Amino acid sequence: xxxxxxxxxxxxxxxxxxxxxxxxxxxxxxxxxxxxxxxxxxxxxxxxxxxxxxxxxxxxxxxxxxxxxxxxxxxxxx
Amino acid sequence: xxxxxxxxxxxxxxxxxxxxxxxxxxxxxxxxxxxxxxxxxxxxxxxxxxxxxxxxxxxxxxxxxxxxxxxxxxxxxxxxxxxxxxxxxxxxxxxxxxxxxxxxxxxxxxxxxxxxxxxxxxxxxxxxxxxxxxxxxxxxxxxxxxxxxxxxxxxxxxxxxxxxxxxxxxxxxxxxxxxxxxxxxxxxxxxxxxxxxxxxxxxxxxxxxxxxxxxxxxxxxxxxxxxxxxxxxxxxxxxxxxxxxxxxxxxxxxxxxxxxxxxxxxxxxxxxxxxxxxxxxxxxxxxxxxxxxxxxxxxxxxxxxxxxxxxxxxxxxxxxxxxxxxxxxxxxxxxxxxxxxxxxxxxxxxxxxxxxxxxxxxxxxxxxxxxxxxxxxxxxxxxxxxxxxxxxxxxxxxxxxxxxxxx
Numbered sequence: 001x002x003x004x005x006x007x008x009x010x011x012x013x014x015x016x017x018x019x020x021x022x023x024x025x026x027x028x029x030x031x032x033x034x035x036x037x038x039x040x041x042x043x044x045x046x047x048x049x050x051x052x053x054x055x056x057x058x059x060x061x062x063x064x065x066x067x068x069x070x071x072x073x074x075x076x077x078x
Numbered sequence: 079x080x081x082x083x084x085x086x087x088x089x090x091x092x093x094x095x096x097x098x099x100x101x102x103x104x105x106x107x108x109x110x111x112x113x114x115x116x117x118x119x120x121x122x123x124x125x126x127x128x129x130x131x132x133x134x135x136x137x138x139x140x141x142x143x144x145x146x147x148x149x150x151x152x153x154x155x156x157x158x159x160x161x162x163x164x165x166x167x168x169x170x171x172x173x174x175x176x177x178x179x180x181x182x183x184x185x186x187x188x189x190x191x192x193x194x195x196x197x198x199x200x201x202x203x204x205x206x207x208x209x210x211x212x213x214x215x216x217x218x219x220x221x222x223x224x225x226x227x228x229x230x231x232x233x234x235x236x237x238x239x240x241x242x243x244x245x246x247x248x249x250x251x252x253x254x255x256x257x258x259x260x261x262x263x264x265x266x267x268x269x270x271x272x273x274x275x276x277x278x279x280x281x282x283x284x285x286x287x288x289x290x291x292x293x294x295x296x297x298x299x300x301x302x303x304x305x306x307x308x309x310x311x312x313x314x315x316x317x318x319x320x321x322x323x324x325x326x327x328x329x330x331x332x333x334x335x336x337x338x339x340x341x342x343x344x345x346x347x348x349x350x351x352x353x354x355x356x357x358x359x360x361x362x363x364x365x366x367x368x369x370x371x372x373x374x375x376x377x378x379x380x381x382x383x384x385x386x387x388x389x390x391x392x393x394x395x396x397x398x399x400x401x402x403x404x405x406x407x408x409x410x411x412x413x414x415x416x417x418x419x420x421x422x423x424x425x426x427x428x429x430x431x432x433x434x435x436x437x438x439x440x441x442x443x444x445x446x447x448x449x450x451x452x453x454x455x456x457x458x459x460x461x462x463x464x465x466x467x468x469x470x471x472x473x474x475x476x477x478x479x480x481x482x483x484x485x
Contacts (some may be wrong), residue, residue: 014334015180015431016187023422035187058422060433062140 004069005049009037014065020055020064026050028055045060090128090370090396091156093166099469099478100338102371102400112401115387121259123261124209126154126375127387132405134385134426137396139430144376144395145175146432154375154394156474157259165270169315172432179431182316185302186435187293195438198238202443205233206450218484226451227332227481231443236322239317240293241280249273253322262470277317279312294320310416319435323436327369328443330477335363335448337416338479340460345417349452356445359417363444365424366415368400371476374428399425456485
């Protein structure tokens with residue numbers, strides 16, 4: 001299942017191992033100063049979602065999470 | 079409840095000199111230890127829980143209720159050396175927990191990140207080229223461990239740290255002692271002290287003279303010691319750790335990987351013809367060979383349930399990386415070496431906040447060394463004709479002491 005997701009990273013937990021950058025470089029980066037995770041885009045493009053989920057699995061510190069992205073709001077009028 | 083006598087428990091790590099160097103545990107050993115959580119006896123006569131499944135190993139190593147600090151009472155030590163024998167432990171963040179660990183590790187994360195490792199790939203390639211020249215000049219036959227596997231990572235880590243490679247005999251011997259479970263305590267103690275003294279002199283020289291070359295020790299002296307953030311003795315401990323880790327891990331992977339590839343000539347040839355696939359091959363080698371074979375020991379600081387077993391505060395647990403890397407639940411036909419499988423989920427670099435900080439460097443060294451070896455020595459084969467290969471059985475990091483090759 002690879003529906004649209006939103007990614008969160010926790011820089012306090014991050015240990016800078018860099019697995020996420022290898023796995024999904026379009027979504028994750030490392031800070032030049034401290035080597036910790038940077039999010040390039042919180043809403044990963046459809047083609048990267050499986051790799052983002054793999055990055056969640058591979059993260060040794062448990063610093064990455066994904067939540068389903070809410071569907072776009074539709075007009076409430078009947 | 080009756081308690082089984084200690085001698086009824088299986089001994090971990092097992093001694094087995096008949097095992098093939100490419101096989102972390104044979105079938106009988108796997109039956110004995112595959113638990114999934116088994117109580118074992120350690121060489122110190124203490125007991126510990128052996129954790130073997132992939133999911134359980136990940137849960138355990140990521141759990142804040144397990145400590146890596148071997149000075150805590152009850153820590154599952156694999157040798158009869160009192161932790162006090164290690165002397166000054168400042169800066170040794172591999173054995174720290176929580177904020178204390180994060181403070182020191184984070185001073186190094188930017189140094190080893192992928193972008194910076196890519197920048198030094200030309201240096202790695204040059205080092206590999208020179209080592210292969212040496213191999214060529216020395217044989218055939220010649221020892222691949224002495225001419226390639228040992229010097230390549232050693233030269234690279236020396237260059238990165240700013241440690242003179244000319245002294246490599248000195249620190250190679252000492253770092254070996256530190257990870258040898260059979261080394262006598264007084265020798266361990268003396269070698270730790272000598273290694274610290276040696277690095278202390280190098281660090282002091284930089285701090286005192288203000289000499290700043292473009293290397294890791296100089297950068298940390300300038301950015302962290304000069305600013306009062308880091309003590310000189312802490313920097314010394316960090317340097318000891320990096321020097322040992324830089325020596326003992328990639329070197330053993332290069333030697334064992336070569337042995338494996340020589341038994342799979344088609345894979346070896348593919349490395350030359352399709353070097354673009356080398357990254358996948360490297361991950362599969364890491365998974366399959368799992369060189370930290372005695373596992374990662376931790377002490378539970380709270381009650382934690384792992385694999386359906388309650389591990390109580392004060393009990394030791396050991397995460398067996400080699401068995402997690404052969405867990406059928408994650409890896410299809412786990413005992414087959416298959417460079418085309420998705421092997422990234424292996425835990426050869428450990429897991430949790432202590433996961434190897436140098437893994438981008440290790441991967442790059444291994445990939446470049448093996449691709450260049452296959453390119454320059456397409457007809458490489460083993461020249462060992464009889465008997466067993468010399469292996470490092472009492473080392474925390476497994477590997478070959480020598481690998482005679484011809485071409």
